[in-house]
Amino acid sequence: LRPVDGSGKDIAAKNEVNSIRALFPDRECFTLVRPLNNENDLQRLDQISLDKLRPEFRAGLDALTKFVFERTRPKQVGATILTGPVLIGITESYLDALNKGAVPTISSSWQSVEEAECRRAYDSASEIYMSTFDRTKSPEEAALREAHEEAVQRSLAVYNASAVGVGSMRKKYEELLQKFFRKAFEDYKRNAFMEADLKCSNAIQSMGKRLRAACHASDASVEKIVKVLDALLSEYEASCHGPGKWQKLAVFLQQSMEGPILDFTRRHIDQIVSEKNSLVLKCRAIEDKMKLVNKQLEDSEKYKSEYLKRYDDAINDKKKLADEYASRMNNLQGDNSSLKERCSSLMKTLDSAKQETLDWRRKYDQVLSKQKAREDQTASEIEVLKSRSTAAEARLAAAREQAESAQEEAEEWKRKYDFAVREAKTALEKAATAQERSSKEIQLREDSLREEFSHSLAEKEEEIKDKTAKVEHAEQCLTTLRLELKECCRFKFFNELNNV
Template identity: 30%
Template sequence: MSWFGRSASTAAAAPASKALPPVKVPQGKPVLLIGFNEASRTWEVNPDAVKLLERVPGPLCTVAVCGRARQGKSFLLNTMLGRLTGQELPKGFEVSPTQHSCTRGLWMWSVPIPSTDANGRPCNVLLVDCEGVDAVDQGQKHSAQVFSLAVLLSSVFVYNQLGAIDAVALERLAMVCELAKRIKERSATSGRGGGQADFHPAFVWLLRDFQLQLAGAGGSRGGKGGISAGQYLEEVLADVRGGGGADEDNRNQMRATIRAVFPDRDAHTLLRPMLLEEDLNRLDKITFSQLRPEFQKGVGDLMVLLHSKEQPLQFAGTMVSGRVYAQLAGAYVTALNEGAVPQLVTAWQGVARAETQRAYDAALASFAGGFREEGVADEAELLDSYQAALSGAVKLFKESALGDPQLVGEHEERLRKVADGRFSAARTKLRAASEAAAEALLSAERAKLRSMMEGAGASLDAIEAELQRFLAEYDRAVQGPWKYRRASEFLVNTAIGGIKGVVGRIIGERDGALRKVAEGEAHIAQLRVEAGRAAEAEGRASGLARDLAAAREQLARAEGQVASKGGALGEAQAEVARLSAQVSQLEEAGRRLQADLAAARNEGSRAAAALGAAQRAGAEAAALREQLAAAQAVGDKAKLEAVAAEGRAASLEARLSAAEAAGRDAGALRAQLAEVEAAAVGARDAAARAERALDEERAVASSKLKEVTDLTAQLLREREAHTATREALAAAQQQQQFASTPAGARPSSPFSESPGPSPAVVAGDVARARAALPADVSSLTLAELKGWVTEHMLEDEEFMGLAAKSKTRKADWVAYVKRRAGLPA
């Protein structure tokens, strides 16, 4: 049995436990539990705390956190409070970023938190925050008393310490255990009831900001996972062997005292909650979810460990309530005020340890002043600064330290570990800052390149120039061993993929241009069909000319008949002569109409052939419209003359009637007159038919002229776009070949060489096109000859000129294809 009335056990014997879900409790506040009266130099229990405790039912489980000043005890308790109550940023114990301690004496949280102990029994958890020991404004006696009261008044005692366990911490803890033993014994003999408490606190040594790898004795890590923090604690508390003498006995006695006071013990490690110093100075404003994920996990594991240690305080076999807890606090304070202070080390040991500690503090300050953590360019410069600062600090420490070599060696090792921790933290911060800068640059450039590549009219030259500019800036701004790997990933995932997309769009545009050329050729074929229809119209005009010739013959016959009748028909003959003149005029008008029609037909042929001369086609169209207007005027005049001829025929009929009355031979004259009238009607009908045909041909010619003009402009634009597309495609193919080069070859500037302008026709393309021709080129049809040129993208100005002609010989196309293929004529 231990002196606490409980058999010794190790952390491994603790029952398995899980963290409990958070519970909602009323908002509380920190309340002073035990304070120090500066006037009377005694400890006192706060009456306000007693009133609060008297309302708390049992069983009661207290968790106290103690340790050196300014090492995050209050922050840890606030984090535990938030995990127990489900608050992200609880308003708990005061946390200060300055060098001054926030907590004086022992403080408790005013609202106990309902929970269960390690065995699942309901209990109320009370959180206790302790004044930091070894504060600059308190002595060792004061620190030991605070430490001892925390041990005596807790069911789970958490010792908060930065870094690894050292000899000073063991000595301090042993002294506190001895003091707690004295206080308990004095309170038992004084008759105040404290000696009847079944006091058995569980002990957790919490190692904060711990960066070391835990290995077994002799450097063995004990397997893949090393040793646990609890095993590390047991190694530290084991008896030391070697050297003998009083010093070894003292050290083993200290370890035995700790093992006796804390039979149920364990250890736990936590990383730094944040990496940046400015974040560490405002931890009271940072929510739990914003802390480092590793720290969050460590806190979760700590809560599970503490819950497995929770056991209610007992008094005479009865669970301690808040009222009894207040009475125990009063008994321990009275015993402490009556002088229960142990003396564990000799005067010389104390002096030597104090001087060595001062040498350590001075060396640590020297290191902090010489180690330049901010403003370094890279890790090499940071390492140089660290090594120089550490060398100076170790030299200063060895010059000032006192005591035996083991004591000096322990402090030197501690100095090196602290310095190494500072260096590791600074290196981590430098890497984090560099990586953040790299990520910011890469993210911004990724968005910029995506905008350039996905926008209309994406230019590979502009993308290359932007990449060269960015990589130069990235090389200057980013440091770290991984910067080239990140740049390579960026180029592979963003730049090359985007360039492939641009090349794909260029190929798509080329295919679209080829489709438009094919559509243009089909449209030309349609125009040729329309030209055939114009030829048919020409045939119809020829028929009209034949009809007009027949009418002229009829008129000539009528004139002969009239002339044979002699002088009796003089006036009729004169009239017929006038009609003859009118018919001649009609014939002249018909010839002019035929000339105008031929000019319009020729003008349409020239417009279809002049694909490269749009302006001249427009001028000719204007001239055609003027000629058509003149033809319209002639037709109108012919109509008027036909009407006049009808009038004169009527007058002649009247005169014939008068001649009949005079006894002349009117029958013959009337027959002749009928023939003349029939000839006039035929002439008028022929003129009307010629006018209608002219109107139809004028409409067809105007429509065809507009189509030819539009097609000429369209084919010129498509030819220019096709040429530009071929050049862009050649450049894109060279860029794509360059982009497929491994990114690691030249990480600093993967686009240092320009692909240069693309030739209009590549030799390899002509060779492939020539291979597709048969031995006898003249065996190909006209359509096959044209298709060979367009399929292999060999169009040029001569091709467009041949295609523009309405009629071309096959021999011309055969000669052109041979020239393009480089074959002899």
């Protein structure tokens, strides 16, 4: 890097390159070996990982990196340390100047970078102020001022951390930021105070309506109105804020005192006056009653003296009555002794009458037992007759069944006869050719059959007559039994009537 003596283009070009010594007086040189020995690998060095490079190359590279990190210091312009965005801004200004064919200057580039960074810091600080301003505070001057100061401190901290430079540009944007703070605070305060005044007005109107309703209520009283007013004031104090809060409340109280409360007071005074008049009238009426009572007391004293006299007379009469009562008691005691004697004689007669009733009762029991024995005997006889009648009825039913069976048997013989006649006719028809030969035999057979049938019919008729005679006899017996049963029942009925 030392300058070479001589003249010529090559020497002049070499000396221009060697002018780097003037720009970088403090310098150090590091030599690095080839990273790879293979030429093919050198052609694709960007694809080779760091672990596959030569150890000597890696050691030299580590020493160079360590030297750079130890010796390098942050870039500064004046007292301002350049950050990454600031350095990029300066580089862009340099490139713009070079692209436009101008010569870049550090002062103009730094001024443009400083303005851009201050502008960015101003925007960030204004956003921080708007986002950190506590809008939940009550619209009071002190609370809003406190929230404003807190938001200003936070936004100024962000601005100071982001702004670049210490010159007029930074002060300019700082003044703009202060103006923005004042304007935003005044706008918000004005709107908040307007909303608070509107809310106070609405609350005052509703309070007036409720107070008028309480004053005009049918059961309104001073205690109730005071309670309503206390509740309204506490509710107003808790819900309403703003600079005109107490002024509006004072106006409301003045209007209330002059309006509904005054009307209520007048009505209350009129009511008290009317009550006073009514009480005066009642008092006068009571005085009149007292006079009347005094007169009645005087009359009662007179009546008392009269009643005392009457009481003495009544006591004397009582003594006379007591004497008469004593004499009458003596007479009644004598009468009582005579009545006791009569009662004893009557008791004796009563005992004799009881003895006679017992004798008659014993006789009645004997007659009743005899009557019961007779009734039992008649009942047993009736049972025997009933059993006989049932037996006769059973015999009658059996006789009827036998008669019916005999009738059925006769009908059966008739059917047999008809069947035999039909057979004979068929035989005659079949043996028409031999009729002449056996006519006599057939005639004899018919005669014999007729005789047998007539004989059997006669027997059956006799049996039927016997059965009918038996049935008639059984019916006669049944009728006689029924008559006897009726007579027994009549006898029993008459005996019961006689006993009764």
